[in-house]
Every structure is written in C-alpha cells, then in structure tokens.
Amino acid sequence: DSLRRFRGFAQRFRWFLEYRDDLLEGIADLTHLGMEDRLRLALVDSGKLRRILRLVLDEARFLSPHGVRSLSKRHAAEPFVLALDGQRFVLDYEPGESTTPLFGGNSNWRGPVWFPINFLLIEALQKHHYFHGDEFKVECPSGSGRESTLWEVTTELTRRLIALFVRDENGRRPVNGDRRMFDEDPHWKDLVFFHEYFHGDTGAGLGASHQTGWTGLVAKLIAQY
Numbered sequence: 001d002s003l004r005r006f007r008g009f010a011q012r013f014r015w016f017l018e019y020r021d022d023l024l025e026g027i028a029d030l031t032h033l034g035m036e037d038r039l040r041l042a043l044v045d046s047g048k049l050r051r052i053l054r055l056v057l058d059e060a061r062f063l064s065p066h067g068v069r070s071l072s073k074r075h076a077a078e079p080f081v082l083a084l085d086g087q088r089f090v091l092d093y094e095p096g097e098s099t100t101p102l103f104g105g106n107s108n109w110r111g112p113v114w115f116p117i118n119f120l121l122i123e124a125l126q127k128h129h130y131f132h133g134d135e136f137k138v139e140c141p142s143g144s145g146r147e148s149t150l151w152e153v154t155t156e157l158t159r160r161l162i163a164l165f166v167r168d169e170n171g172r173r174p175v176n177g178d179r180r181m182f183d184e185d186p187h188w189k190d191l192v193f194f195h196e197y198f199h200g201d202t203g204a205g206l207g208a209s210h211q212t213g214w215t216g217l218v219a220k221l222i223a224q225y
Contacts, residue, residue, distance in 0.1 A: 028045035029045055034132055034133070035132065035133040038130070038131050040128070044128075054138070054139070055072070057138065057140050058141065058143065061073055063141055064095075065160060066163060066174060066198055066202075066203035067115075067157065069111055070108070070112055070113070071111045071200075075092050079093075080092075091110065093111045093200075094110040095112060095199050095200030096200070096206060097206060108207070112197040112198055112200050112206060113161075113197060113198040113203070114197045116214045119214075119220075119221070121157070122154045122158060125154045128150050129154070134151075136149065136150060140156055161218060161221055162225060173192065175192065175198065176205070193210060
C-alpha cells in the first residue's frame with residue numbers, strides 16, 4: 001500500500017514538472033523574497049499591485065468616502081458601450097438603485113459599496129504588507145502626494161467603512177441616508193441597520209436589511225482598527 005501511494009505521488013510530481021511553467025504563468029515571482037526571506041504565493045506581483053492600487057485608491061474612480069466602489073465612477077461620464085447583433089448595451093456608473101432596466105433593474109455591482117469585496121481587499125493587502133513590510137508604499141488617495149504603507153492603506157479603507165455607521169458632525173449616520181427618523185427619533189437613533197450594500201457616493205444603506213451575514217464584518221474591522 002505504501003509503494004502504491006509513493007508511485008501515485010511520483011506520477012503527480014512528474015506531471016507537475018512537465019507542466020510547471022504553465023501552472024506558474026501569471027503567478028507572482030516566487031524567487032522574489034520579502035521581509036525576513038518570506039515567500040508570496042499570489043496572482044499579483046509588486047508591479048501589478050502598484051498599478052491596480054493607483055486606480056482603486058483614486059477618489060475619481062473607485063475610492064469613495066465609504067469604501068471601494070464596485071465600478072469606477074469614471075463610467076458616469078464615460079459609459080462602456082457594447083454593440084452586438086444590432087443592439088446597443090450601455091454600462092454606466094450607478095451608485096445606488098438602478099435607473100434602467102438593464103440586468104433586471106439591479107445596479108448592485110455597478111457602483112455601490114459592498115462589504116465582502118472591501119473586506120477581502122483589506123485582508124489581501126494586509127498579507128502583501130506582511131511580505132513587503134514598510135518599505136513598499138503607494139499614494140493614498142492617488143494623486144494626494146501622501147505615501148502610505150499597505151497597512152496604512154488598509155487602515156484608511158477600514159476607517160471609511162466604519163464611518164458608514166458613525167455619527168458625523170451633524171449627528172447623522174451615512175447609512176441612514178435621508179431617513180431622518182433613524183437619526184433623530186429616540187426610539188430608533190441608536191439602532192443601526194446592517195444593509196446589503198451602500199450608495200457609492202453618500203453611503204446610504206440599500207438592499208436587504210439586516211444583512212448581518214456579511215455587513216456584520218464591520219465588527220471585525222472595528223476590533224482590528
């Protein structure tokens with residue numbers, strides 16, 4: 001039985017050696033060591049990461065006051081147009097509820113802020129920071145001239161997400177949008193809804209609530225912040 005398992009392992013190892021170049025194509029350079037000779041297994045290498053973050057951290061594109069949008073704000077002025085079989089399809093920036101019947105009238109992924117994607121982005125950048133350390137820095141926000149480590153970037157993203165639920169200088173929580181009762185009524189003002197997603201510009205809560213399954217991730221962000 002041990003011999004059979006060894007032969008199976010040997011066969012798989014030979015297969016790996018034969019196809020390793022194809023398997024590793026597109027993977028970050030494994031010979032590039034980070035802090036304390038750390039290895040990184042990632043699809044994005046340092047150069048790609050810097051180029052991606054230049055767009056993600058651009059407040060005129062993906063970075064909103066309340067997290068990272070699901071579509072660049074650039075498409076408000078420059079919609080993506082696809083002409084196919086005599087039909088014309090337009091994809092534009094929809095930060096809140098949809099204004100067109102496109103995709104069944106659902107704008108979920110055409111502008112609003114979603115907690116799952118933001119949380120995964122934060123965790124990924126924290127892992128890249130563990131590899132790079134404080135030597136690797138990017139502008140945050142892009143064009144601001146302020147250089148930040150990847151950990152500082154995740155701290156800023158975390159702050160913006162938490163701010164959805166925190167009272168501002170006027171005593172308003174962005175999550176409540178224009179629903180003043182939830183900010184002013186003594187029976188409601190301290191009860192915070194966890195919405196499904198959030199308006200890409202104002203932070204107003206949209207979709208289902210309570211969506212504690214993933215918007216509840218804010219508790220983890222508060223704990224580490």
